Amino acid sequence: MITEEQYKEAIKIKEEAQKTINKYCIEINDRFEERMKTNPIFNKDELIFSAFQRCPCGAGLAYPKNCGFNHYWDCSDILMGKQDNQVKHTGILPFSTYEIKSETANITTRDKNA
Numbered sequence: 001m002i003t004e005e006q007y008k009e010a011i012k013i014k015e016e017a018q019k020t021i022n023k024y025c026i027e028i029n030d031r032f033e034e035r036m037k038t039n040p041i042f043n044k045d046e047l048i049f050s051a052f053q054r055c056p057c058g059a060g061l062a063y064p065k066n067c068g069f070n071h072y073w074d075c076s077d078i079l080m081g082k083q084d085n086q087v088k089h090t091g092i093l094p095f096s097t098y099e100i101k102s103e104t105a106n107i108t109t110r111d112k113n114a
């Protein structure tokens with residue numbers, strides 16, 4: 001039988017754990033925001049590509065792995081800093097507005113030699 005004291009202690013531990021989790025998420029997000037300000041160019045291993053959707057330029061859509069829930073899909077060539085500025089690219093596609101399937105091991109818009 002669990003006593004009320006044990007229950008209250010568990011609640012206290014849970015609340016402390018949630019504070020740590022929240023703090024961790026804020027730190028990860030701050031680090032990501034700083035990265036976007038100082039060096040928004042990513043390599044292919046830092047990106048999640050879409051399974052099917054592509055930018056009008058032909059490159060797959062993608063987003064950085066460490067971004068938050070409020071981020072967006074963008075052209076992977078733009079994210080990797082190798083976009084052709086003579087062709088049209090997608091605008092940013094916020095996660096909250098666009099439901100785009102992420103790549104799997106077998107289905108991806110990732111260039112094999114990108």
Ligand SMILES: [Zn+2]
Pocket residue numbers: 055056057058059075076077078083088089090
């Ligand atoms: Zn593009």
